[in-house]
Every structure is written in structure tokens, then in C-alpha cells.
Amino acid sequence: MDIRFSAEDIAFRDEVRDFFAAEYEGAASTPLSDNAATDYKAAIVGWQKKLHAKGWIAPGWPKEYGGTGWTSTQKFIYETERGLAGIPDVVPFGLKMVAPVIYTFGSEEQKARFLPGILSSDDWWCQGYSEPGAGSDLAALSTSADYAGDNYIVNGRKIWTTFAQYADWIFCLVRTSKGIRRQEGISFLLIDMNTPGITVKPIVTIDGKHSLNEVLFEDVAVPTENLIGEQDKGWTYAKALLAHERTGMAEVADSKRMLEGLKQRATTEINGGKPMIEDPVFQMRMSDIEMELMALEYTELRVFASMAAGGMPGPESSLLKIKGTEISQAIHELQLQLAANYGGALAGDLSSNELGHDFAAEARGKYMYGRAATIYGGSNEVQRNVIAKAVLGL
Amino acid sequence: MNFEFSEEQTMIKDSVSRFVRERYDFDTRRGIIESDDGISREFWTMFAELGWLSVPFAEEYGGFGGNVVDIAVVMEEMGKGIMVEPYASTVVVFGGLLSASTNAALKEQVIPSIIEGDCLGSFAYMEPQSRYEMSDVSTTAIATGDGYTLNGVKTVVANGGTAHKFVVTARTSGEQFDHSGVSLFLVDATAPGVDVKAYKMMDGQSAATLTLTDVAVDQSQLLNAAGEGMDLIGQVMPQILIGLSAEALGIMATLNTLTVEYSKTRQQFGAPIGSFQVLQHRMVDTFMGCEQTKSMLYRGLCESKSETDAVALAKTVHALKATVARYGKIIGEEAIQLHGGIGMTDELNIGHYVKRLMMINTSYGDGDFHQKAFNQLSYSA
Numbered sequence: 001m002d003i004r005f006s007a008e009d010i011a012f013r014d015e016v017r018d019f020f021a022a023e024y025e026g027a028a029s030t031p032l033s034d035n036a037a038t039d040y041k042a043a044i045v046g047w048q049k050k051l052h053a054k055g056w057i058a059p060g061w062p063k064e065y066g067g068t069g070w071t072s073t074q075k076f077i078y079e080t081e082r083g084l085a086g087i088p089d090v091v092p093f094g095l096k097m098v099a100p101v102i103y104t105f106g107s108e109e110q111k112a113r114f115l116p117g118i119l120s121s122d123d124w125w126c127q128g129y130s131e132p133g134a135g136s137d138l139a140a141l142s143t144s145a146d147y148a149g150d151n152y153i154v155n156g157r158k159i160w161t162t163f164a165q166y167a168d169w170i171f172c173l174v175r176t177s178k179g180i181r182r183q184e185g186i187s188f189l190l191i192d193m194n195t196p197g198i199t200v201k202p203i204v205t206i207d208g209k210h211s212l213n214e215v216l217f218e219d220v221a222v223p224t225e226n227l228i229g230e231q232d233k234g235w236t237y238a239k240a241l242l243a244h245e246r247t248g249m250a251e252v253a254d255s256k257r258m259l260e261g262l263k264q265r266a267t268t269e270i271n272g273g274k275p276m277i278e279d280p281v282f283q284m285r286m287s288d289i290e291m292e293l294m295a296l297e298y299t300e301l302r303v304f305a306s307m308a309a310g311g312m313p314g315p316e317s318s319l320l321k322i323k324g325t326e327i328s329q330a331i332h333e334l335q336l337q338l339a340a341n342y343g344g345a346l347a348g349d350l351s352s353n354e355l356g357h358d359f360a361a362e363a364r365g366k367y368m369y370g371r372a373a374t375i376y377g378g379s380n381e382v383q384r385n386v387i388a389k390a391v392l393g394l
Numbered sequence: 395m396n397f398e399f400s401e402e403q404t405m406i407k408d409s410v411s412r413f414v415r416e417r418y419d420f421d422t423r424r425g426i427i428e429s430d431d432g433i434s435r436e437f438w439t440m441f442a443e444l445g446w447l448s449v450p451f452a453e454e455y456g457g458f459g460g461n462v463v464d465i466a467v468v469m470e471e472m473g474k475g476i477m478v479e480p481y482a483s484t485v486v487v488f489g490g491l492l493s494a495s496t497n498a499a500l501k502e503q504v505i506p507s508i509i510e511g512d513c514l515g516s517f518a519y520m521e522p523q524s525r526y527e528m529s530d531v532s533t534t535a536i537a538t539g540d541g542y543t544l545n546g547v548k549t550v551v552a553n554g555g556t557a558h559k560f561v562v563t564a565r566t567s568g569e570q571f572d573h574s575g576v577s578l579f580l581v582d583a584t585a586p587g588v589d590v591k592a593y594k595m596m597d598g599q600s601a602a603t604l605t606l607t608d609v610a611v612d613q614s615q616l617l618n619a620a621g622e623g624m625d626l627i628g629q630v631m632p633q634i635l636i637g638l639s640a641e642a643l644g645i646m647a648t649l650n651t652l653t654v655e656y657s658k659t660r661q662q663f664g665a666p667i668g669s670f671q672v673l674q675h676r677m678v679d680t681f682m683g684c685e686q687t688k689s690m691l692y693r694g695l696c697e698s699k700s701e702t703d704a705v706a707l708a709k710t711v712h713a714l715k716a717t718v719a720r721y722g723k724i725i726g727e728e729a730i731q732l733h734g735g736i737g738m739t740d741e742l743n744i745g746h747y748v749k750r751l752m753m754i755n756t757s758y759g760d761g762d763f764h765q766k767a768f769n770q771l772s773y774s775a
Contacts, residue, residue, distance in 0.1 A: 001463050003395050003696045073395065267775045275775040283769040290772065291690070291713040291765070298689035298696075305397050319682055381675070388674035392654050392681060 083253025554602020
């Protein structure tokens with residue numbers, strides 16, 4: 001029962017902290033925290049290229065493919081420091097989602113062709129999983145890929161595709177045959193977004209912004225060399241990486257930072273002559289969240305410690321996803337509550353002085369877009385199904 | 395970094411766990427509660443022989459030299475069997491106060507007898523008007539040359555009917571609610587002027603109301619400097635709250651396990667009720683609540699052991715007790731609900747686990763009390 005880090009780990013933490021303090025400053029512009037800003041792509045690619053130059057762009061990868069070779073403790077420290085510094089995570093679709101599939105299940109040619117562009121952020125990837133008829137029930141997907149000599153001919157619609165408007169490539173789950181089980185007959189295809197027959201349609205979300213899209217495929221010819229592994233086995237490849245995706249979703253450090261920001265604002269928002277932080281009801285609402293977050297920090301440490309001891313992230317990663325997203329949403333809610341009626345003003349041209357509350361628009365945007373956190377990455381209801389089955393044996 | 399228990403801690407854990415499993419089944423417990431004493435003296439002697447009573451005490455008194463982690467390990471396992479013997483009251487609270495005492499002679503006299511199993515003890519702090527406010531003390535201690543005369547009433551004193559000795563809070567100076575001026579006295583249950591009226595609590599444990607009428611106490615029975623009792627209580631409070639929370643965690647985990655198992659066997663609509671998603675999700679929520687409580691307990695344990703500053707530790711233990719209250723209530727209520735009619739019966743163990751959780755909740759401050767204390771430490775302009 002001991003959570004102290006070794007001297008080496010503390011030295012590493014300081015190195016990470018110093019690097020972020022020195023290098024992130026210049027990139028800490030609005031576009032990085034606003035994923036719908038017009039120069040978002042340029043800003044994030046610029047920051048990711050800095051991380052790449054430092055050799056820190058892909059801590060999760062094996063060293064031979066460009067990973068850092070860090071211990072699991074170092075990886076944990078890195079993620080924590082990133083969150084505490086308020087630096088957004090790398091865009092996950094290339095670095096954290098498709099790359100592990102490529103280096104785990106792809107051919108040597110595919111590794112050589114795709115991994116360098118992902119590392120350098122020269123290639124922007126997006127994810128083609130969900131469809132209008134296949135959300136939580138992903139195995140219901142119907143986008144078809146018919147084998148035709150050197151190509152698959154792809155037809156169908158993918159939806160909720162984040163940043164498809166920026167993407168050079170999309171990785172897709174497509175149906176190549178009708179198996180006995182629905183999970184059979186699904187294949188994992190890498191598709192060049194410039195291929196004729198692909199149309200990207202923007203979807204404006206309830207925050208009034210555009211990061212999501214619908215992607216339409218009409219007789220899109222995809223070379224068979226872009227198939228990962230074996231045809232009809234794509235479900236297995238995609239599923240193998242889901243647990244990894246979820247462990248990153250607790251975002252404890254990010255939530256800690258948001259909560260500190262909330263407390264700061266509660267000292268300057270005045271109601272009836274008193275700062276909101278002294279309001280007993282608001283205090284209870286804050287501590288409901290803060291206590292839960294204090295516990296989640298240790299839940300994350302417990303999962304991390306078991307992984308460091310050689311365990312794999314198991315169903316407990318679903319717990320991290322559920323609690324982590326519930327907490328971040330709860331913080332968004334309180335921020336918006338703090339923004340009061342000012343939070344409703346779509347005051348694009350109004351200075352913060354004219355409105356009186358400089359965080360109102362951000363609070364509104366984060367709250368509205370933040371509703372997605374309990375829907376994406378396997379909705380929280382699906383995560384509960386996972387725990388019920390895998391942990392409770394129900 | 396690790397969340398493992400040491401080899402010694404694992405041994406103690408196994409020892410208590412085996413005892414609960416092999417010797418402390420539900421009928422045995424019921425028999426003990428219905429006996430005159432309400433506790434098993436025979437078992438208490440065995441606890442002494444097994445070394446459990448020595449766990450938190452310094453080696454110079456014959457103790458095991460353990461820390462809060464060791465206490466938590468024992469309490470969690472005892473929770474799984476909802477043992478009614480006064481381990482928390484005697485070893486964790488009464489023993490904790492004595493260990494923190496600055497009165498060497500008193501410690502030398504009392505601690506070895508606790509370890510031997512000869513002394514049951516309790517902390518008499520609550521008064522009819524005080525609720526959870528420990529510094530609300532109207533019991534008086536008037537100086538009389540080489541000692542004090544105590545007058546007042548203490549209620550719901552845990553284990554009050556069987557305790558040989560009490561640590562009593564009494565006011566040597568100041569007004570009713572003052573933090574300073576509260577003193578801690580060791581008072582013998584058989585001292586002249588001490589009237590003990592014992593009764594049962596809803597969780598099967600016993601308590602008593604103590605009426606002190608002109609009780610003469612020598613100044614050698616002060617645990618620390620007169621008027622500074624609250625400081626000593628403050629030192630021991632993390633250990634008390636952690637111990638009770640660990641017991642609660644053992645109960646919560648047991649309730650969840652029993653409920654999940656029951657849902658796999660209970661058939662309705664031609665299927666085990668555990669196959670229904672609406673119930674599955676509720677059991678997942680209680681599972682997560684238990685895991686979060688465990689994490690908060692571990693946070694308390696890690697911070698108690700390291701050089702965390704006192705305010706951070708105080709925040710953590712307040713948060714821990716509030717978390718136990720929140721999830722304990724949910725887990726208890728869900729256990730009864732998911733068991734359905736059978737969960738309402740006195741015959742089934744579920745209700746008894748729930749009642750102990752309820753009493754832990756109200757011991758040393760309920761959830762709201764601790765959350766407000768947490769707020770005070772955390773939020774100011």
C-alpha cells in the first residue's frame with residue numbers, strides 16, 4: 001500500500017513538466033481547445049509535430065515502430081502531466097486507434113506504408129465504424145465491400161465521423177460476407193479519402209459547431225492490399241483494441257484541472273454580494289463531484305498498478321469510462337450553472353466586458369458537446385452491459 | 395507504486411477471514427446477540443490469542459506495532475461477518491485514544507490489558523443535545539485539588555454495557571461549544587457515581603447511557619493536558635473514520651456479492667432475474683459504488699502512511715466517510731429491493747448487514763456532516 005514514485009520517475013515527471021511548460025506555451029491558442037475553430041487542424045498538427053520531434057508522439061506504441069519505450073509508470077505520469085497542463089490529447093484516430101491495428105495485425109508493407117505518416121501527423125485519419133443503423137449495436141453494420149478482383153467495391157454510409165472533413169484516410173468496418181453470426185463477415189479496410197465516390201457531409205452538433213460528419217460511399221474502389229489481416233476477421237481486430245481505448249477515458253487529470261478552474265470562477269462569480277464558492281448549496285454540488293473524482297483518481301491508480309504488474313486492462317476499464325465521463329459532464333454542468341443566464345448568449349461579437357462573464361460561451365459549448373462523452377466509445381449503457389457480463393457474470 | 399498488502403497484513407486478513415467463515419456463521423451471530431452479554435467473551439479471548447487485539451499498539455506495550463492499514467484489514471474482514479464484538483470500540487477508538495495519549499503511566503497501565511483481552515473500553519462523547527458535534531460538551535469536570543468531579547450524561551455510548559473503562563469528554567473550562575476546554579478522562583465503569591443503563595442498538599450491538607453524578611476522578615486519569623482533549627481526538631479521528639469505513643466496505647462488498655448471486659438463482663417470468671438489463675445496470679452501479687469506496691479507503695490509507703499534510707488527510711477522511719454514507723445507503727437499499735419480499739425478512743442476513751451500515755453511517759458523523767466539513771476545508775473565497 002504505497003503510491004510514492006521512485007526518484008527516477010520523479011525526475012521523468014519533472015522533465016515532462018518542463019517540456020510542456022516550455023513548448024506548449026506557443027501552441028496554447030484557442031484552436032487547440034476548440035475543435036471547431038477554422039485553424040484547428042493546423043494548430044493540432046503543429047503541436048503534434050513538436051511532440052514527434054521530441055519522440056513523444058506515440059507512448060503507447062512498441063519501440064520498434066516509433067514508441068517511446070517508456071515503462072507503464074512513465075506513460076501514466078506523461079498522461080497525468082498532459083491533463084494537468086491542460087493540453088489536449090493527440091487526435092486519437094490515427095495514433096491510438098488505427099495504428100495499433102496496423103502494427104498488430106497488418107502486413108509489413110502496410111506498416112511501412114502507413115505508420116510513418118501517422119507518427120509525423122502528415123496523414124490525418126478518421127474512423128468509419130458507426131452507421132445510421134449501427135450505433136451501440138455495431139455488428140449490425142451494413143456498408144458492403146464486394147470483392148472484385150484487385151478491388152473491393154464499397155457502398156454504404158458511415159456516420160458521426162469526427163474530423164472526416166480533414167481526413168486523408170478513413171479506417172472502416174465493412175461487410176464482406178454474410179456469416180452465421182453477424183460479427184463474422186466483417187472486414188477492416190483502409191480507404192483513401194480522395195477516392196472517387198466518397199462524399200463528406202457535415203453534421204452540425206447541438207453546440208452549433210461542426211466536427212462530425214456523414215461519409216457516403218458510392219461504388220468506391222479500394223485496392224485489396226488495403227485490407228487488414230484476413231477478410232471477414234475485422235471484428236476481432238477492432239475488438240482487441242477497445243479496452244485500450246477505454247482506459248484512456250477516465251481523464252482524471254483533465255477533470256482535476258477543470259474542477260480547479262470551476263473553483264476559481266466560483267470565487268469571482270458573485271450572487272447577492274457573496275462569491276458562489278461560499279454558497280452552501282453550490283458547495284455541496286462541487287464536493288459531490290470532487291469527492292467522486294478523488295476516488296476515481298485512486299481507481300485509475302489501482303487499474304494502472306495492476307497493468308504495471310503485468311495485467312491487461314480488463315472490464316474495469318469500462319468502470320473508468322463510465323465514471324470518468326459522468327464526472328466530466330458533471331463539471332460541465334456546474335460550469336454552465338455558474339454561467340447563469342449569461343451562458344445562453346450567442347455573443348460572437350460581444351466583448352467579455354459587454355457580457356460580463358468571459359467563460360460563458362465556453363461553458364455552454366463544453367456542456368453541449370460534452371453530452372457526447374457518455375455516448376461515444378461505447379455508450380455508458382453498453383459499458384454497463386460489459387461489466388454485468390464480464391465482472392458480475394450476469 | 396502498489397496496492398498490495400504486506401505478508402503480515404495478508405496473514406492477519408486470512409486469519410480474520412477464516413474465523414468469520416468457519417466460526418461466525420449467521421446463526422452463531424444471532425445466538426451471541428441474544429445472549430446476556432450480547433457479545434462472545436469466549437471469542438474475545440480467542441481474538442487476544444490470535445493477536446488481533448494487539449494490532450495497532452506499539453511494541454513497547456506488547457503490541458504488534460501496526461498502522462491504519464492493519465486496522466483496515468481487520469475491520470474489513472470483520473465487516474463481512476458483521477461481528478458484534480466491540481473491536482472498533484475497544485481497539486480502534488478507545489485504544490487509539492490511549493495510544494495517542496501523552497500520559498505514559500496510564501498507557502502502561504491500560505494498553506497491555508486491552509491486548510490481553512481483559513479490558514473492554516469505549517469512548518463516551520455523545521450527549522443528549524450534541525448530535526455529531528464533538529466539542530458540544532456540557533458534562534462538567536470541576537477541579538478539586540488533586541482531581542476532578544464529573545457530572546453529566548453521555549448517550550449511545552458504543553459497547554457501553556460491557557465496557558470496563560471509558561474515555562469520557564468533560565468540560566474543564568470554556569463554554570458549551572468551545573473547542574478548547576474539553577478534557578479526556580479515563581473513568582472506570584464501576585467507579586462510584588457512574589450509572590450505566592445498557593440497551594441494544596438496531597444492528598445487534600449494544601450501547602448505554604452513562605449518567606455521571608459527582609464522579610471523583612484523579613488527575614492522573616487525564617489522557618493529555620486539561621482542556622486540550624479535542625486536539626487528541628483530532629489526531630485519532632482519521633484512524634477511527636478509516637476503521638469504520640473499512641468495516642463498511644466489507645459489508646458493502648458482501649451485500650453486492652449476495653445480491654448478484656441471488657439474482658442468478660431467483661427465477662421470475664421464466665428466467666433468472668439477473669438476466670434482466672434493468673437489474674443488471676443497477677447491480678453494475680452498486681459494484682462501481684463499492685469500487686469507488688474502496689479507492690477512497692485506499693487513498694486514506696496511502697495518505698495516512700505518507701507525509702501528507704494534515705489538512706489533505708482530513709479532507710480525504712471526511713470524503714471517505716461521506717462516500718461510505720452515499721454508497722452504503724444505495725447498496726443497502728438496492729440489496730433489499732433486488733431481493734424482493736425475502737429481503738424484508740428478519741430471517742435473511744441482508745437486513746442485518748444493512749442495519750450495521752446504517753449505524754456506521756451515523757457513527758462519528760453522517761455523510762452530510764462530513765461533506766460539510768470537507769466543504770469548509772476545500773472552499774473559500
